[in-house]
Amino acid sequence: YHEELDELRTLRTNGQRWLADYQKTQAELTGIPSLKVAYNRVFGYYIEISNTYREQVPANYVRKQTVKAAERYITDELKTFESKILTAEDKAHELETRLFEQLRAETATHIPALQNTAAALSCLDVTTAFAELAHERHYVRPIISPDPELSIIAGRHPVLEQTIADRFVPNDTMMALSDRVWIITGPNMAGKSTYMRQTALLMLLAQCGSYVPAERMTFGVADRLFARVGASDEITRDQSTFMVEMTEAANILNNATNRSLIILDEIGRGTSTFDGLSLAWAITEHLATKTQCRTFVATHYHELTELADQLSTVKNQNVAVREWPDAPNESDRIVFLHKIVPGGADQSYGLHVAKMAGVPNSVIRRSREILTRLETQHPQTPARHAQPVQPTLFDQPSDDVIREILDLNLDEIAPIDALKRLQQYQNRLIF
Numbered sequence: 001y002h003e004e005l006d007e008l009r010t011l012r013t014n015g016q017r018w019l020a021d022y023q024k025t026q027a028e029l030t031g032i033p034s035l036k037v038a039y040n041r042v043f044g045y046y047i048e049i050s051n052t053y054r055e056q057v058p059a060n061y062v063r064k065q066t067v068k069a070a071e072r073y074i075t076d077e078l079k080t081f082e083s084k085i086l087t088a089e090d091k092a093h094e095l096e097t098r099l100f101e102q103l104r105a106e107t108a109t110h111i112p113a114l115q116n117t118a119a120a121l122s123c124l125d126v127t128t129a130f131a132e133l134a135h136e137r138h139y140v141r142p143i144i145s146p147d148p149e150l151s152i153i154a155g156r157h158p159v160l161e162q163t164i165a166d167r168f169v170p171n172d173t174m175m176a177l178s179d180r181v182w183i184i185t186g187p188n189m190a191g192k193s194t195y196m197r198q199t200a201l202l203m204l205l206a207q208c209g210s211y212v213p214a215e216r217m218t219f220g221v222a223d224r225l226f227a228r229v230g231a232s233d234e235i236t237r238d239q240s241t242f243m244v245e246m247t248e249a250a251n252i253l254n255n256a257t258n259r260s261l262i263i264l265d266e267i268g269r270g271t272s273t274f275d276g277l278s279l280a281w282a283i284t285e286h287l288a289t290k291t292q293c294r295t296f297v298a299t300h301y302h303e304l305t306e307l308a309d310q311l312s313t314v315k316n317q318n319v320a321v322r323e324w325p326d327a328p329n330e331s332d333r334i335v336f337l338h339k340i341v342p343g344g345a346d347q348s349y350g351l352h353v354a355k356m357a358g359v360p361n362s363v364i365r366r367s368r369e370i371l372t373r374l375e376t377q378h379p380q381t382p383a384r385h386a387q388p389v390q391p392t393l394f395d396q397p398s399d400d401v402i403r404e405i406l407d408l409n410l411d412e413i414a415p416i417d418a419l420k421r422l423q424q425y426q427n428r429l430i431f
Contacts, residue, residue, distance in 0.1 A: 002099055008092040015085040019045075022078070030056055037078070045082045046072040130210040137161075139211035142202075148220040148259055150175040150199075150294055156213035157198040158205065169338040170214075173199050179315050181288040181295045183304050184340070186319030187349035189356075191338040192298040193229065195319075196263040199296060200225055203261055222261040222294070226252045229265040242270030249283060253291070262287065262295040269300070277301050288313045305344035318345035365406055401425050 023037040032053040039045045043065055049057055050070045061073035107114070133139065137158075154170040161168045169191070175182065184192050202212045206219055228248045249267060256262055267283055268276030280301050287295045288311050297304070307314045320337040334352050351371065355364050405425070413421070 002095070005092060005095050005099065008088045008095065011085065011088040012092065015081070015088075018081065022081075030058060032056055043072070044086075045078050046074055047078065048072050127209070130208075134211035137213060139213050140216060142206040142212050142214075142217040142219060144206075145218050145220045147177055148222075148294060149177050149218060150203075150220070150261075151216070151218040152199065152202060152212075152214050153217070154215040155198055155202055155217070157194055158201055158213050160194060160198075161213060171195055171198070171338075171340045173340075175294060178313060179294075180292045180313035181284060181297060181307075181311075182315050182317050183284065183307065183344070184296060184298045184317045184319070185300070185302055185305060185345035185348075187321055187334075187336055187345070188300075188353045190319035190321065190336040190349075191340075192319055193265050194338075195340055196265060196296045196298055197227075197229070200227060200261060200263050221259070223257055223259040224255070224261075226256055226260060226262045228252060228267060229263065240270075245270050246279075249279075253283065253286060256287070256291050256293055258292045260291070260293040262291075262293060264295065264297045266299060267297065277303060280304060281307070284314075285311070300348045300350075302344065302348075308344070316342065316344040318343055321345075321349065365403070369402065 019037050023035065026037070026047065027033055027035040030049075030053075032049055034050055034053070036048045037045065038048060046064050047061065048067075048070050049072075054071065057071070057073065060075060062075070063071055064074045065072040150173055152171075152173040155173060156168065156170050171191075184195065186192055202214065202217060203219060203222055204225060205212050206217060207221060228245065245267070249264075252262055252264075264283070268278075268280035270276070271279075280297075280299060281304060284295075284297050284304055284307060287293065287297075288307065292313065305316045308316045317340050320339040320341045322335045322337055334349060351364055351367050354367070355361075408421075410418075
């Protein structure tokens with residue numbers, strides 16, 4: 001870039017080599033193997049010789065400094081080198097500063113061109129990345145519609161399809177113009193959240209100008225994407241998990257328009273059952289009748305599915321489940337198909353998921369007992385209905401009998417003992 005600067009830098013680089021050669025030469029001439037040539041900011045360059053070899057110091061060495069167990073010396077040759085190398089260092093720094101300032105001044109005259117070039121390169125970077133992604137992962141070009149519709153055939157989650165490629169199940173999203181809210185029910189772990197996030201991500205990619213992971217996609221542009229997903233608190237701001245949930249819900253209700261896209265995952269679950277259900281019902285109803293934008297609501301409040309019977313803009317969807325009652329292993333009796341289909345789900349399979357997670361069998365059995373009683377005493381009713389009678393969780397006489405029967409090991413009990421035990425159970429149930 002600059003010849004003089006190159007020369008000064010070369011001198012600085014070669015100076016280290018010169019010092020190494022000079023130290024080697026002086027050690028050989030004096031016969032002092034521990035002779036060392038060094039430098040510090042205060043005294044500059046020097047030759048250090050330990051007191052052990054004091055008698056071998058040549059006459060042309062001039063004492064410069066005394067240190068513990070050694071003396072430091074200077075020679076004319078080393079002094080000349082010092083002057084030369086230090087001058088080169090200072091000159092190089094001064095020249096570097098001057099050259100930088102000249103370059104900066106020249107660059108300032110070309111700022112518009114440089115900024116245009118940077119903008120063009122960044123645009124090229126993004127579009128080529130989109131193109132490479134589309135080619136490698138078989139993305140398709142989405143079609144933009146003037147209407148607020150949303151049609152996705154065999155949509156795929158852009159991240160999960162890579163991490164669980166062999167198990168990922170594509171899904172359709174055929175939201176008609178008359179549809180404003182989809183209520184999605186189904187088991188835990190079946191894919192409700194993944195499906196909603198996938199839909200929002202495809203919208204985001206499409207509006208960024210990217211191709212999308214699907215067989216076909218037609219969409220109307222959204223002015224905003226709103227997501228109320230997950231559970232987290234803000235303890236430093238004195239906000240509970242439910243307060244954060246409601247704050248985010250309020251932001252959506254106050255700012256969404258009929259051109260927005262909203263995904264709500266388990267709204268209202270952070271408080272008591274009836275409070276949460278009432279809020280979830282009212283929020284969903286508001287989005288369907290007032291805001292009227294494309295909205296996906298995943299919920300375990302099966303009561304919300306009744307909104308589809310009352311409002312033509314609400315549709316029910318659920319995640320398909322296949323049950324195999326005769327499967328030898330209980331874990332194989334229920335298979336989540338991860339496929340979104342029309343209609344509402346009738347249960348959430350929470351106990352099944354708990355068993356898969358390793359919850360003890362005794363807890364699972366007790367949960368089934370309580371669930372059966374609750375479903376009998378408290379049939380599902382929408383939030384607008386009268387308050388149901390409070391169910392009791394205290395054991396009935398038959399509960400103990402059921403638990404004991406379930407705990408019996410039939411492989412170890414003798415036939416006569418089994419008959420006696422059966423007689424005892426009958427007496428307890430009768431009396």
